[in-house]
Amino acid sequence: MQIVSKPINIVIAGGNYAGLSAAKNLYIKLLATNPDYDGTKQAPPNPNVKITLIDRRNGFIHYLGMTRGISQPEYGSKLWLPYSDLPWLQHSSIAVKKNIISRITPTHVELADDDEHVAFDYLVIALGQSRNAPIGVASSTKAEYLEAMSKYQTSVKNSQSIVVVGGGAVGTELVADIKSDYPQKDVTLIHSRDLPIPGPFMDEFRHHVVDILHSLGVNTVFGERVIDEASELESFSSQPHKYAGIVPELVDSIKRNATITTSSGRVFQADLVFNTLGAKTKAPLVDLPSSTDAPIFSPTGIRVTDSMQINDPKYPNIFAVGDVCNRDLVKLAGAAASTGGLAGINIAKLVSALSGEQVELDVSSRGRGRGRGEKDGQRSAPLYGHMKLVLGEYNAVIHKGDGVIPPEVAKTMVAPDMKLGKALKQMFIGTFPVNRKQRD
Ligand SMILES: Cc1cc2nc3c(=O)[nH]c(=O)nc-3n(C[C@H](O)[C@H](O)[C@H](O)COP(=O)(O)OP(=O)(O)OC[C@H]3O[C@@H](n4cnc5c(N)ncnc54)[C@H](O)[C@@H]3O)c2cc1C
Known part of the structure; x- marks a missing residue:
C-alpha cells in the first residue's frame, strides 16, 4: 500500500x-x-x-427472526447484537457513529x-x-428494542383477534408464527391478490403456503383490498419522529381496536392489526x-x-x-x-x-434470489427467485430456482433458530475476523 x-x-x-x-x-x-x-x-x-x-442503531438486528420474535419473547430478546460485542469493530482505525x-x-x-x-x-x-415498525425496528439501542418488543409481545398476548394486512413473505410468516404460538386466537391474513407471496414464484409454491396457513387455522381473505380502517393508533412510539419521512422504520404500523372494511364490503373487527405492506x-x-x-x-x-x-x-x-x-x-x-x-x-x-x-x-x-425483471446486469437473470418461507416452528416451503421443495421435505431443511446462530457466528463476537486462509 x-x-x-x-x-x-x-x-x-x-x-x-x-x-x-x-x-x-x-x-x-x-x-x-x-x-x-x-x-x-x-x-x-x-x-x-x-x-x-x-x-x-448501535447494534445488528437479525431481521429473519423478527416475526417469531414478536410472538416469542425469549427468542425475540436474542435478535439484537450490540456492536460493542464485536471487539474488532473497536479497532483504532474504525469509527462507529450512531x-x-x-x-x-x-x-x-x-x-x-x-x-x-x-x-x-x-x-x-x-x-x-424501509419497513414500518415493528418489523422495521424503530429502536436505536438494545434497551429501547427490548422495551418495544415487550410491548408488542404483550399486545399480541392480550389480543384475541389479530389481522395482518399484506400477504408477502413477512405477512405470511407473521400470521403463521402468531397462530402457531397462540392456536386459540383468531388470526386473519388479508391480501389483495388471489394468492399470497407476489414475486417471481410459481403458483405451486403459493398453494403450499395457503395449505400450511389453513392447516394452522389461519383465516385467509384473498383477492380483497382493505378500503377502510377505523382504529385507535397503538401508541408504541412516543411522538411522531422528526425524521420519520426519511426513516419510515420510526413509524409504527400497528393499530388496535380496528374495524376493517374490504373491497367486497366485508367488515372485520380486530383487537390488533399489523400492516406489512411492502418495503420502501x-x-x-x-x-x-x-x-x-x-x-x-x-x-x-x-x-x-x-x-x-x-x-x-x-x-x-x-x-x-x-x-x-x-x-x-x-x-x-x-x-x-x-x-x-x-x-x-x-x-x-x-x-x-x-x-x-x-x-x-x-x-x-x-x-x-435474483429472479427476472432486471436488465442492468450483463448476465441474464433466472426466471424464478429463491425463497425459504418458514411458517411457524414446524412448517416451511422452499422455492428454489425453478422448482418447489414441498413442505414435508422443506421443514427438514430450515434452521430451527431462523439462522440466528449462523448470523452471529459470521460477526466474530468477542473475537477478531480471519479469512479461511488465515484460519487454516
Ligand atoms: C421479517 C423479515 C424476514 C426475513 N426473512 C428472510 C429470510 O428468511 N431469509 C433471507 O435471506 N432474508 C430474509 N429477509 C430479508 C433480509 O432481512 C434482508 O435481505 C437483509 O436485512 C438486507 O440486509 P442489508 O444489510 O442490505 O439491509 P438491512 O438489514 O435493512 O440494514 C440496513 C442498515 O442501515 C441502517 N439504516 C437505514 N437507514 C438509515 C439511516 N437513514 N441512517 C442511518 N442508518 C440507517 C439500518 O439501521 C440497518 O442497520 C427478511 C426480512 C424481514 C423484514
Whole structure:
C-alpha cells in the first residue's frame, strides 16, 4: 500500500448484514495484513486508512427472526447484537457513529442533528430498505428494542383477534408464527391478490403456503383490498419522529381496536392489526445526480455493476450493496452479506493499488434470489427467485430456482433458530475476523 500523508476515508452507510460484511472484509484486507495475524488479538493500527461505519442503531438486528420474535419473547430478546460485542469493530482505525443519515452526496454523508459532514474517498451504501415498525425496528439501542418488543409481545398476548394486512413473505410468516404460538386466537391474513407471496414464484409454491396457513387455522381473505380502517393508533412510539419521512422504520404500523372494511364490503373487527405492506426505497436519502440518461435508482434499487459499484461512470468510488441495490429482485440476507463483503474486498484492492496500476475487481455471481425483471446486469437473470418461507416452528416451503421443495421435505431443511446462530457466528463476537486462509 502507498504511504499517504492523510488517511483514505472509507465510509460505510448502514451496519447490518451488508454493511458489517463490508467492514469485516476491510478489516481483514486493510488492517489484519501482518503475516503473524491469526485472529487471536486486535490487528495493529493502519495510519493510511480510516473506516467510518454509520448506523442509526448501535447494534445488528437479525431481521429473519423478527416475526417469531414478536410472538416469542425469549427468542425475540436474542435478535439484537450490540456492536460493542464485536471487539474488532473497536479497532483504532474504525469509527462507529450512531446517527441518522439524512443525505448522501457525491462527496460526503450528512447526519441528522449534526453539522458535521462525513467526507469520503470511498463509500459503501448499505442502507437496506424501509419497513414500518415493528418489523422495521424503530429502536436505536438494545434497551429501547427490548422495551418495544415487550410491548408488542404483550399486545399480541392480550389480543384475541389479530389481522395482518399484506400477504408477502413477512405477512405470511407473521400470521403463521402468531397462530402457531397462540392456536386459540383468531388470526386473519388479508391480501389483495388471489394468492399470497407476489414475486417471481410459481403458483405451486403459493398453494403450499395457503395449505400450511389453513392447516394452522389461519383465516385467509384473498383477492380483497382493505378500503377502510377505523382504529385507535397503538401508541408504541412516543411522538411522531422528526425524521420519520426519511426513516419510515420510526413509524409504527400497528393499530388496535380496528374495524376493517374490504373491497367486497366485508367488515372485520380486530383487537390488533399489523400492516406489512411492502418495503420502501431509500431513494429520498441518496442525492447522487446521474451523469447518464439512466437514473441512479431503478424500481428495485440503486443500479450497480457486477463489482457492486454504482452503474454510473461518475461514481467509481461508490458501492451499493444488499437490499438497497438492484442486484436481486428477491432481497435476501445472504446476498446482502456477500455483496457487502465483495464491496469490502474491492475497496481494499483499489486502496492498496499502486498509482496508475490497473485493478481487476472481483465480481458478484448473480444470486439465487435474483429472479427476472432486471436488465442492468450483463448476465441474464433466472426466471424464478429463491425463497425459504418458514411458517411457524414446524412448517416451511422452499422455492428454489425453478422448482418447489414441498413442505414435508422443506421443514427438514430450515434452521430451527431462523439462522440466528449462523448470523452471529459470521460477526466474530468477542473475537477478531480471519479469512479461511488465515484460519487454516
Ligand atoms: C421479517 C423479515 C424476514 C426475513 N426473512 C428472510 C429470510 O428468511 N431469509 C433471507 O435471506 N432474508 C430474509 N429477509 C430479508 C433480509 O432481512 C434482508 O435481505 C437483509 O436485512 C438486507 O440486509 P442489508 O444489510 O442490505 O439491509 P438491512 O438489514 O435493512 O440494514 C440496513 C442498515 O442501515 C441502517 N439504516 C437505514 N437507514 C438509515 C439511516 N437513514 N441512517 C442511518 N442508518 C440507517 C439500518 O439501521 C440497518 O442497520 C427478511 C426480512 C424481514 C423484514
